[in-house]
Amino acid sequence: MKMLINVAETVVADALRGMAAAHPELTVDVENRVIVRRDAPVPGKVGLVSGGGSGHEPLHGGFVGPGMLSAACPGEVFTSPVPDQMVRAAAAVDSGAGVLFIVKNYTGDVLNFDMAAELAEDEGIQIAKVLVNDDVAVTDSLYTAGRRGTGATLFVEKIAGAAAEEGQPLERVEALARQVNENSRSFGVALSACTTPAKGSPTFDLPPGELELGVGIHGEPGRERRAMMTSREIADFSVNAILEDMSPRNPVLVLVNGMGATPLLELYGFNAEVQRLLTERGVPVARTLVGNYVTSLDMAGASVTLCQVDEDLLRLWDAPVRTAGLRWGM
């Protein structure tokens, strides 16, 4: 497998050095792996800190900036960051108004952020946490790790980020983040496995004529394997899986997200099918975002996320944002 890297051990550090060079509006601490908006801490503003394994770019570092995250902590590839990173990030962005940790529901992320919250609170920083768990492919029960956090992370970070930017207090920003998560559902498909730098070969074996339905974003297989389907059939399967789990009465935000190796030509075509289905099912669409936002290295495939919004959430979604990976209105 050919990769544009030096050695697997330095992949994350190399990417952070490159990110620092490309984005002088960010403070990138390569050694400690923390990406912070340059003007932090912003007086009176709640800090938003997210993080997770690397390999999902632009998530999360690409979403640091005015209107979205205050800081991000990238871990090793597909491995959650360590508590030291989160504590450092929280300290860098706390203006005294408190910090919200946005955590995707994976055991590692949850445990490390929990430990970090304890340590940060010991340092006198007020911490709130929101868990993102939007993936309908995973059953949630007492006997499982619960649903994965995937595409809804972007909606949570954007909308909570806008609320924080307006100067809303920690409890309100946290409540909004929770509401966005509860209003969101996702489903993902893989047309190929991905290759982690450490392993150097595909993480699972997917024959050319087959696809995986219900995948997450870590190169793990999904819940079901089938013969390759058309874009229309994949959209049917994905959207139906989501609508089995939610019945939107309000308009929805739509994220048609690429997993890293699927070109926009295909993603836009897939979006056409998703929009057709939503129209057929009577689900009004408020806004649509198509692109590679929550990726899984070089995995081919896509995910769909729907988030039901009221006027307030839509206003916050439309609010200006200026980050490396998402930018409008400023």
Next chain:
Amino acid sequence: MLDADFFRRWMTATAASVDREAERLTALDSPIGDADHGSNLQRGFRAVAATLEKEAPQTPGAVLMLAGRQLISTVGGASGPLYGTLLRRTGKALGDAAEVDAQGLADALRTGVDAVMQLGGAAPGDKTMIDALVPAVDALGESFAAARTAAEEGALATTPLQARKGRASYLGERSIGHQDPGATSSALLIAALAEAAGE
């Protein structure tokens, strides 16, 4: 009696063994996880070995507490907090005694394993590191060698189980038929304990 030097040897032996077996751990993690268990633990235990070389804690408890803190700060993922907690809580339970006997270690390790179960919410049979650690602790009263065998058998016995915790749980029934990487690395930790004891 087991002194601080014994515990340093245990940690160093674990680091060497994780180094040797990193590729196998990652290969086990590939079909049901995200193919990084070996490289993550390798990074962590290398840091543990390096730290113990620089600082020389004087008591068994201090050795394990320092090792646990290093793992939490360097591994990430679920393995960092879980292994970190295992060693930290075991070390804490050992207190500041200069030497401990085998029974003292067995009792402390049980405290550590209980803390891991509480943190990760896993019970025996969930296809996790617990499936190697619980039988190992049970057998530790007998001998270090018995603990090693029990841990290895516990790891092998995870193969037919369906994962209910961690990333493998997202696969549901598809996790069946694969040996759990976490239980496998836990068996390495216990094997290194037997090695440090010369068994």
